Amino acid sequence: MKAVLVLLVSTAWVFTGAQYYYQGLMDYLENRLLTIEDRMQFWHEQSHRYHTELQDFKKLTAEAMVVLKNEHGMLIRDLEGAAVRMDRVEREIDYVETHSSPRACANKADKVVEQGAWGLEEHRGEEEEEGGWEELQSRVSDCVEIISGIRSVKILKRVGSPKGMWTRDPRSSKVYVFNGTTGDRIYQFNSVRDFSHSPGVTSSTQIKVPSEWSGPGSAVYNGYLYYIKQEFGTDVQVVKYDLLSGTVIDTAMFPVDNHAAVYNLNPETVADLAADDEGLWLLYATGDSEPNISLAKMDPATLDIEQIWDTRCPRENAEAAFVVCGTVYVVYNTRLASRSRVQCIFDVNDAMINEEAPLLYFPRRYGAHASLKYNPEEKQLYGWDDGYQIIYRVTMKRKLLV
Known part of the structure; x- marks a missing residue:
C-alpha cells in the first residue's frame, strides 16, 4: 500500500x-x-x-x-x-x-617676273627675241568665266587636326586627306560618300610617300600627286608622285626663301599648288620681305615653269587662295578668326575689270580655312576649317571683256 x-x-x-x-x-x-x-x-x-x-x-x-x-x-x-x-x-x-563693302581688287598682269632666277632662260629662246613672249602671255587661259557666288553645300564631317587639306582628283572619284601640316602618309577614299560614312581615317587606304610633304599645299591632278617638299636648310621642291605605281616621277627645285610663307595667317603653307581647268599652278612667296603673292604656271608633265607673275595680292592677312579658270582668288581673314572673304583677284589674261570683280564672302563657320582646293569638274571648293571638312559650290558668270 x-x-x-x-x-x-x-x-x-x-x-x-x-x-x-x-x-x-x-x-x-x-x-x-x-x-x-x-x-x-x-x-x-x-x-x-x-x-x-x-x-x-x-x-x-x-x-x-x-x-x-x-x-x-x-x-x-x-x-x-x-x-x-x-x-x-x-x-x-x-x-x-x-x-x-569695297569690291575685290582685280589686279592687272602688268608685271612678268624675270625667269632667269628660276634657271629657265633656255625655254624662252628665240621666242623672246621675236616678241612672242607677250603673245604667249595673252593666251595663258582660254576660260572666259569668273566666280559670281559661293555658298556652303555641306559640312561633311570633322576628322583630324585643326589644320590639314582634302581634295578630290578631277579625273576620278577618289578623295585624298592630308591630316596636319606635315607627314609622309596620305589617306585615300574611293569617293566622297565613302569618306563621309567612314568613322575616321583608319578605314582608308594609306599611301606612304618617299619624303614628307610640307604644309597643306598639295594637289591631286590626273592620277598624280603634286606636293611640296621642304627640308631644313634646302630649297623648296615640288614632287610629282604617281599614285598608281607608287613612284616619284619628277622633282623641281625652286630657290625661294625657306622661311617665307605664302599666306601670312597660315605660316605652315610654304607654297600652294592648285589645279584648275587650265592645268597646274604654284602660289608662293619669293622671300619673307616680299609683300605680295607670286604665281607660276607649271607644266604638269615636266614641272617646267611656263610663266611667272606678281599678283600684287598682299600676303598680309591672307589665309588661303585658289585658282579657277586662270584667275587667282585670294581669301583674307583676321588674326582673331572672322568671316573669310575674297579681297584680291588676279586674272592672268587681263580680262577682268574692277567693276565686275565679285564681292565674295564665305558662309560663317568655325574659324579660318587652312586650305581651299578647287575641283573644276564639280565646280566645288574643298575646304578645311578648324578640322571640319566643308564643300562649297561656286556659281560662275561670263567675263565682261570676253
Whole structure:
C-alpha cells in the first residue's frame, strides 16, 4: 500500500512538473508572437509612411516635370525665334556687305617676273627675241568665266587636326586627306560618300610617300600627286608622285626663301599648288620681305615653269587662295578668326575689270580655312576649317571683256 502511494505521489509530481514546463513554453511562444506582431505593426506603419512620402514625392516630381516641360517648350520657342532673328541679321549683314563693302581688287598682269632666277632662260629662246613672249602671255587661259557666288553645300564631317587639306582628283572619284601640316602618309577614299560614312581615317587606304610633304599645299591632278617638299636648310621642291605605281616621277627645285610663307595667317603653307581647268599652278612667296603673292604656271608633265607673275595680292592677312579658270582668288581673314572673304583677284589674261570683280564672302563657320582646293569638274571648293571638312559650290558668270 505504501509503495502504491509513493508511485501515485511520484506520478503526480511528474505531471505537475510537465505542466509547469509546457506552461512556460506556451508563455514564451506567446511573448515571441506578441513581439513579432508589434514589429509587423511597426513595419506596417513605416511602410504606410514611406508610401505616403513616395506618393507626395511622385506628385512633386510630376508637378516639377510639368513645369520643366513648359519651360523647355518656351526655351525651344525662344531658340527658334533667336535662330530666325540670327538668319535675318546674317541676311542683313550679307546685304550691307554686298552693297557697302569695297569690291575685290582685280589686279592687272602688268608685271612678268624675270625667269632667269628660276634657271629657265633656255625655254624662252628665240621666242623672246621675236616678241612672242607677250603673245604667249595673252593666251595663258582660254576660260572666259569668273566666280559670281559661293555658298556652303555641306559640312561633311570633322576628322583630324585643326589644320590639314582634302581634295578630290578631277579625273576620278577618289578623295585624298592630308591630316596636319606635315607627314609622309596620305589617306585615300574611293569617293566622297565613302569618306563621309567612314568613322575616321583608319578605314582608308594609306599611301606612304618617299619624303614628307610640307604644309597643306598639295594637289591631286590626273592620277598624280603634286606636293611640296621642304627640308631644313634646302630649297623648296615640288614632287610629282604617281599614285598608281607608287613612284616619284619628277622633282623641281625652286630657290625661294625657306622661311617665307605664302599666306601670312597660315605660316605652315610654304607654297600652294592648285589645279584648275587650265592645268597646274604654284602660289608662293619669293622671300619673307616680299609683300605680295607670286604665281607660276607649271607644266604638269615636266614641272617646267611656263610663266611667272606678281599678283600684287598682299600676303598680309591672307589665309588661303585658289585658282579657277586662270584667275587667282585670294581669301583674307583676321588674326582673331572672322568671316573669310575674297579681297584680291588676279586674272592672268587681263580680262577682268574692277567693276565686275565679285564681292565674295564665305558662309560663317568655325574659324579660318587652312586650305581651299578647287575641283573644276564639280565646280566645288574643298575646304578645311578648324578640322571640319566643308564643300562649297561656286556659281560662275561670263567675263565682261570676253
